Amino acid sequence: MSSHLHLIISSSGKEQLSNIVRDFKKFTSKEIIREIKRIPESRKDWLLRNFKEAGTSLKRITNYKVWQDGNHPVELDSNTMLEQRLSYLHNNPVENGLVFRGEDYCYSSAIDYCDGNGLLKIDLI
Numbered sequence: 001m002s003s004h005l006h007l008i009i010s011s012s013g014k015e016q017l018s019n020i021v022r023d024f025k026k027f028t029s030k031e032i033i034r035e036i037k038r039i040p041e042s043r044k045d046w047l048l049r050n051f052k053e054a055g056t057s058l059k060r061i062t063n064y065k066v067w068q069d070g071n072h073p074v075e076l077d078s079n080t081m082l083e084q085r086l087s088y089l090h091n092n093p094v095e096n097g098l099v100f101r102g103e104d105y106c107y108s109s110a111i112d113y114c115d116g117n118g119l120l121k122i123d124l125i
Contacts, residue, residue, distance in 0.1 A: 006089045029066040
């Protein structure tokens with residue numbers, strides 16, 4: 001999705017999920033900014049200016065703020081819940097009118113569940 005991200009993540013029990021999400025956001029923020037600066041993106045100046053402005057009111061942000069604060073975790077404590085969430089993730093681009101089939105959205109893992117290979121390496125659940 002262009003404005004948000006859905007993930008199904010797990011922890012081995014050693015690391016709290018909130019720490020995993022925090023570290024994910026920190027790492028990807030730096031990578032996103034690096035890529036925007038690197039590639040010939042027509043909206044480069046606009047994106048960097050907006051990310052910079054988003055971080056100006058927060059002392060903990062030194063340069064750019066890419067992600068919104070917080071997250072909306074849902075504990076998936078049964079196979080039924082896990083399957084429902086996975087279906088929701090895969091159908092989200094369809095519901096938003098971006099594609100006709102979930103597996104056609106290039107940023108989704110849905111293709112991996114249809115014996116294809118998506119852009120990222122995932123662990124099937």
